[in-house]
Amino acid sequence: MKSTIKAYWHWILAGGILGFETLILLLCKENIYVGICDNLDLFITQLKMLRDNGAFFVHNQTMPILGSIDRNYFPSEFSLYNILYLILPDIYAYIAGFCLKMVIALCSCILLAKLVLREQYKKYEKITVLVSTAFAVLPVYPMYAICFASMPLILYFLIRIYREPKWWLYLAVFLYPVLSYFTFFGAFILGYLLMAIIILWIRDKKFPLRLLGAFAALMAGFVCFEYRLFGVMLLSDEETIRSTMVIASYGMADLWKSFVSVFLYGFSHAKSVHTYFVLPVCILYFIWNNIQYMTGAKKGKAYTDIFNLTILFILFNCAVYALYFWEPLRRTVEIILPPLKGFQYGRTIFFNTFAWYFAFFIVIRNIFDRYHAVSYAACVLAIVVISGTQCEYSDFYNTCYCNLYKVLKHTDVNQLSYGEFYGTSLMEEIKSDIGYTPDKKACAYGFHPAVLSYNGITTVDGYCGYYSQSYKERFRTAIAPALDCNENWQKYYDEWGCRAYLFSASGQNQYDFGANADALPQDILIDEPALKQLGCDYIFSRFEIANADNMRLHLIDGYSSDAIPYNVYLYELE
Numbered sequence: 001m002k003s004t005i006k007a008y009w010h011w012i013l014a015g016g017i018l019g020f021e022t023l024i025l026l027l028c029k030e031n032i033y034v035g036i037c038d039n040l041d042l043f044i045t046q047l048k049m050l051r052d053n054g055a056f057f058v059h060n061q062t063m064p065i066l067g068s069i070d071r072n073y074f075p076s077e078f079s080l081y082n083i084l085y086l087i088l089p090d091i092y093a094y095i096a097g098f099c100l101k102m103v104i105a106l107c108s109c110i111l112l113a114k115l116v117l118r119e120q121y122k123k124y125e126k127i128t129v130l131v132s133t134a135f136a137v138l139p140v141y142p143m144y145a146i147c148f149a150s151m152p153l154i155l156y157f158l159i160r161i162y163r164e165p166k167w168w169l170y171l172a173v174f175l176y177p178v179l180s181y182f183t184f185f186g187a188f189i190l191g192y193l194l195m196a197i198i199i200l201w202i203r204d205k206k207f208p209l210r211l212l213g214a215f216a217a218l219m220a221g222f223v224c225f226e227y228r229l230f231g232v233m234l235l236s237d238e239e240t241i242r243s244t245m246v247i248a249s250y251g252m253a254d255l256w257k258s259f260v261s262v263f264l265y266g267f268s269h270a271k272s273v274h275t276y277f278v279l280p281v282c283i284l285y286f287i288w289n290n291i292q293y294m295t296g297a298k299k300g301k302a303y304t305d306i307f308n309l310t311i312l313f314i315l316f317n318c319a320v321y322a323l324y325f326w327e328p329l330r331r332t333v334e335i336i337l338p339p340l341k342g343f344q345y346g347r348t349i350f351f352n353t354f355a356w357y358f359a360f361f362i363v364i365r366n367i368f369d370r371y372h373a374v375s376y377a378a379c380v381l382a383i384v385v386i387s388g389t390q391c392e393y394s395d396f397y398n399t400c401y402c403n404l405y406k407v408l409k410h411t412d413v414n415q416l417s418y419g420e421f422y423g424t425s426l427m428e429e430i431k432s433d434i435g436y437t438p439d440k441k442a443c444a445y446g447f448h449p450a451v452l453s454y455n456g457i458t459t460v461d462g463y464c465g466y467y468s469q470s471y472k473e474r475f476r477t478a479i480a481p482a483l484d485c486n487e488n489w490q491k492y493y494d495e496w497g498c499r500a501y502l503f504s505a506s507g508q509n510q511y512d513f514g515a516n517a518d519a520l521p522q523d524i525l526i527d528e529p530a531l532k533q534l535g536c537d538y539i540f541s542r543f544e545i546a547n548a549d550n551m552r553l554h555l556i557d558g559y560s561s562d563a564i565p566y567n568v569y570l571y572e573l574e
Contacts, residue, residue, distance in 0.1 A: 030419030130379035446542030
């Protein structure tokens with residue numbers, strides 16, 4: 001028994017961590033605490049709407065949000081993560097996606113390590129598994145967590161094709177988009193692959209035709225599996241809100257601050273949690289490693305060192321992210337490549353999540369050659385730091401913290417759980433009370449319209465990255481009184497517009513709130529006839545609307561539930 005544990009303790013630890021995190025989420029179910037921004041308020045709701053409306057694979061169908069928008073603006077049906085929501089109830093699909101992300105990350109890293117290390121893999125297996133586990137538990141954006149997790153996998157396929165191409169590898173590359181997403185990852189993978197083809201062509205003085213074949217297979221895969229996205233971007237003649245979006249323009253000081261910030265802290269959707277441990281370790285090694293080259297203690301050329309190249313890759317991604325906000329460069333790119341207008345090429349920063357842990361592994365491998373115990377301790381410490389760091393998408397940490405807080409403090413934490421956010425029991429009570437049918441349209445005031453959409457209520461408002469510019473203008477007329485009173489809301493809507501919400505008359509963000517938030521009576525500023533013209537019949541409000549009579553709103557009733565920490569007041573437009 002002792003010998004077995006000694007031989008496989010790294011696998012036991014990795015499996016234990018992944019299994020324990022998944023088990024905690026399964027036990028908590030609707031009481032898990034997860035990120036709201038771009039998660040509960042967007043994609044989780046959209047995927048549930050696809051299932052509820054039987055719209056995963058259909059065409060020429062509209063979705064009951066923002067008046068009515070084409071199903072093609074919703075996520076692809078040919079995505080592993082999305083398919084989970086077709087076959088499972090949404091809460092279990094979410095947890096399955098969390099677990100699958102960790103498994104894919106761990107397996108992808110180990111496959112890549114076996115390919116790169118070859119016969120040395122067995123020697124470094126323990127630290128490989130431990131560093132892979134650290135990468136697997138990173139708190140990245142849930143909707144595209146599998147995309148993050150599978151980055152080592154596409155690298156594995158491409159290296160194998162370059163070394164010894166086989167037909168099934170090209171098939172694997174073609175199918176890879178099922179794990180990825182074009183505008184967040186695919187376009188950049190293709191760009192990096194094209195750069196690699198050119199560099200290898202120059203270096204080897206021979207064109208790498210094998211990699212060009214991989215490029216073609218990968219591009220074909222993205223076009224096939226995300227045909228809806230390409231149809232919207234390239235074939236649709238409908239003007240969308242993308243045409244009027246205004247991108248921030250930074251001066252040199254802000255560009256530098258942006259560069260430094262993402263290098264030190266990463267990006268919110270792609271947290272690499274490297275700041276307090278992995279980064280210092282890598283910087284110290286970088287200094288030591290290059291001193292070795294300068295003093296002649298280490299043979300070779302510093303600019304070909306794989307660790308140095310990885311750090312250079314990280315810096316490059318940070319620079320591209322920052323330079324995206326430099327208007328002269330952005331305009332130049334748009335003139336040379338018009339299809340890239342509005343395309344967020346600063347998303348290169350997403351690739352740093354894997355790059356930091358690839359660099360960290362190189363450091364740990366070199367430490368391991370001399371100090372086994374130190375390398376093991378460093379790996380475990382990295383896992384502990386990641387698991388113990390609170391950020392927006394650290395689902396495991398937030399779930400543990402919030403539920404323990406309620407047990408130990410005997411009071412509610414000032415956050416909304418998965419179940420509390422959507423308030424299904426309360427919404428079902430309201431729908432039953434008024435005999436709701438989907439032909440009746442509504443909007444939300446004081447909370448996210450996703451709550452209504454999730455619960456099968458047709459909305460004239462909503463959150464979506466793509467919808468028609470004409471509808472944005474029509475909705476603007478309905479909320480013009482609030483925008484005219486607040487310059488910040490006006491700029492937020494006119495220069496972006498993805499959130500077509502009823503904004504508060506006070507100018508405060510009232511739709512992002514905690515469980516202990518005040519809900520005092522509030523005024524509402526709307527153009528009631530314009531809202532009525534959009535087909536809106538009801539306003540679901542978290543506040544009692546103080547000026548309801550002036551706005552020609554009739555209070556039907558107020559609703560509350562012990563299971564949900566907010567009330568809902570239902571108003572009908574007269």
